[in-house]
Amino acid sequence: MADQRPVLFFDSGVGGLSVLAPARALLPRMPILYVADSAGFPYGTRSEAEIAARVPALLGRLAERYRPRLIVIACNTASTIALPAVRAALDVGVVGTVPAIKPAAEASATRVIGVLGTEATVRQPYVDDLTRRFAADCTVLRHGSAELVALAEARLRGEEAPPARFAAILAGLFDQPGGAAIDTIVNACTHFPLVEAELAAAAPQSVRFVDGGPGIARRIAHLTQGTEWPEAAPPGVAVFTGAADRRLAPALARYGLASIETL
Structure with missing residues (x-):
């Protein structure tokens, strides 16, 4: 049956x-x-x-x-x-x-990866372990954003947000030392792929977004x-x-x- x-x-x-x-x-x-x-x-x-x-x-x-x-x-x-x-x-x-650090490391040409998640996720030892195991030869920069979670929820309700808000969140990665070399970003919160198009449009350079879905x-x-x-x-x-x-x-x-x- x-x-x-x-x-x-x-x-x-x-x-x-x-x-x-x-x-x-x-x-x-x-x-x-x-x-x-x-x-x-x-x-x-x-x-x-x-x-x-x-x-x-x-x-x-x-x-x-x-x-x-x-x-x-x-x-x-x-x-x-x-x-x-x-x-x-x-x-x-x-x-x-869990954050898709392994496929991000496999995809990165510059060997500089951004991890965009919630504050709780990006500070976890689990992320340290994934970095050691799968991205030891990469620079891995992290940024946590509660606002992006709210923007994704709003997007599903049909609400639009100005591009500047997405650009400001991404600045938390790109403005870090070495951030200008980021070519791959891990969407380490399942909310974030829901606004991937908005993130890509607001990014200061062409980047690849990776998630675990x-x-x-x-x-x-x-x-x-x-x-x-x-x-x-x-x-x-x-x-x-x-x-x-x-x-x-x-x-x-x-x-x-x-x-x-x-x-």
């Missing part, structure tokens, strides 16, 4: 849609449940202790309620802080999202290999842990999420 259990995508807000999109393209019959922890949003300005306590507990409740086939933590901040604890606590498979999609396909999905995927559901912003409904529908619920 077809496996009707959904793959649960989890983020603090709508950033995880940038991971959901390539996964849906690769597995179009996959049942989808998208959960935005709007009651805890934003994660990037919270302490490590808050995230480490909140995320495993919340995902435990969600796993018990929705019985997912697989959980995808489509959030760099939650993954770099809480992924081991979530995996230890749950009996369901869990896929995390395609790699995560391939990982989901590998872990669910052999699954007999329904002939046609049921309409996806978006669940918000707090108040749901109905202005997001048109954007959510474009990602296959036909209905909105509140936990």
Whole structure:
């Protein structure tokens, strides 16, 4: 029989849609449940202790309620802080999202890479470890921006922002010593690919943007290999842990999420 259990995508807000999109393209019959922890949003300005306590507990409740086939933590901040604890606590498979430093290093010609994430992500030892393992011969510059998360959320609501705001955020990378040589930027927050076009237009030079979405999609396909999905995927559901912003409904529908619920 077809496996009707959904793959649960989890983020603090709508950033995880940038991971959901390539996964849906690769597995179009996959049942989808998208959960935005709007009651805890934003994660990037919270302490490590808050995230480490909140995320495993919340995902435990969600796993018990929705019985997912697989959980995808489509959030760099939650993954770099809480992924081991979530995996230890749950009996369901869990896929995390971490900064795409390895493919960025492989792509960079100048060997100078920017990592653009939330404040919480860019300061994590996990990023230090990825840099040592995969970009030891590169200069890796980091910048954290809570404003860019808000701009991405606003973009999904249909709101425009002046290019100067994106340029000012990118200046946090390019104005650092050596920043003029950056040729590759890691979008180390899943919100940021949602405004990649705006970032590219505001950049002072031509740069390549890299994120983990395609790699995560391939990982989901590998872990669910052999699954007999329904002939046609049921309409996806978006669940918000707090108040749901109905202005997001048109954007959510474009990602296959036909209905909105509140936990």
